[in-house]
Amino acid sequence: MAAERAVRAVLTMTVPPQAAAEFEREWAAVAEWVQGQAGCLRQTLSRVAGEEETTYVITSDWTDRGTYHHFETSSRQDGATAGLRGLRTSVHMEVLEIIDHRGDS
Numbered sequence: 001m002a003a004e005r006a007v008r009a010v011l012t013m014t015v016p017p018q019a020a021a022e023f024e025r026e027w028a029a030v031a032e033w034v035q036g037q038a039g040c041l042r043q044t045l046s047r048v049a050g051e052e053e054t055t056y057v058i059t060s061d062w063t064d065r066g067t068y069h070h071f072e073t074s075s076r077q078d079g080a081t082a083g084l085r086g087l088r089t090s091v092h093m094e095v096l097e098i099i100d101h102r103g104d105s
Helices: 017-035 065-072 075-080 082-087
Strands: 007-015 040-049 054-062 090-097
Touching: 007 017, 007 065, 017 040, 017 054, 017 075, 017 082, 054 065, 065 090, 075 082
Parallel strands: none
Antiparallel strands: 007 054, 007 090, 040 054
8 A cells, every 4th residue: 555645735816905913913923833833844825916905825734634634524623713713814725745845755
């Protein structure tokens, strides 16, 4: 049986421009907590700033799909990310299997 691959969760959220700074502060606080969760390898926050809305892309890499699923469905995760959910106007999520990774770990 092949080893389970690492996964990358890609979460795209839009927020009103006036909420962008608050969103970034909230993400930093949440990311600090998430980094300490079992199986979390790394996280990144990126953005595209627009006049009507700001789009953020959050990526997080996890050791495997099962570990990520356990985190994603936990009540602690739900509580920790409530502030981010309150600021967004839309959201889309995908979980991708990582085939290869080059560069920094």
